[in-house]
């Protein structure tokens with residue numbers, strides 16, 4: 001496995017590979033990240049991972065300074081997983097002095113995470129534009145856990161005609177159902193135990209959907225009732241949105257289904273999770 005830092009080193013390492021699956025990450029890797037690397041390697045023959053905590057996608061009051069980092073452990077895990085190249089750029093490798101170019105996907109970034117984290121998706125789209133241009137992957141792999149991110153990246157790649165395929169891969173969970181996340185490391189033992197409430201809220205909305213409920217308000221309240229019963233959970237939002245446009249729905253078309261998602265503050269971290277309510 002080669003570990004490279006500058007754009008030039010990365011380009012040289014990439015040039016020796018043919019079909020490449022890219023997995024962009026912010027590090028502090030867990031099995032969710034590694035599932036993407038395994039899939040990239042299997043489907044493309046070669047995998048390139050990036051580890052970069054992107055300052056541009058953090059708000060001024062967010063956890064950029066305290067975001068968990070463990071470079072040596074991450075590199076060992078990537079090596080074990082069969083990753084071919086890891087790009088660990090510095091801030092100036094990604095954003096050279098005088099950097100002045102930003103990518104903003106409009107519309108679908110207005111709601112959900114976009115509404116609660118102004119500038120977040122501008123940071124994500126901009127860093128991924130740099131990473132895609134430098135790596136030139138055949139495919140790029142993203143977790144369904146960050147469902148809005150997947151929609152935004154697909155839109156950007158389509159709108160700008162970027163020559164790569166964007167693949168969404170299932171959310172990997174802990175045995176009790178909590179979605180794996182680097183930010184789970186902020187939870188104390190009590191909070192960690194209670195964090196399963198996110199999965200329980202999603203179970204409730206899946207059940208309501210399977211039982212025939214189609215009203216957006218009632219589907220949202222199925223999630224909210226579960227969250228309200230957990231005093232440590234402070235919901236930021238629960239959402240029933242169109243799976244492609246991400247518009248909030250009053251009524252879910254059974255032929256289309258919906259994205260059920262939530263963001264909940266639990267102690268220090270703000271945790272995200274979602275399920276797709278499939279067409280029926």
Ligand code: AMP
Nearest residue numbers: 025026027032142143145146171172180
């Ligand atoms: P991050 O390091 O949080 O930026 O995540 C890097 C990539 O891993 C993103 O595409 C995430 O959606 C994905 N990811 C994070 N957690 C999970 C998970 N539990 N299961 C699958 N993919 C995940």
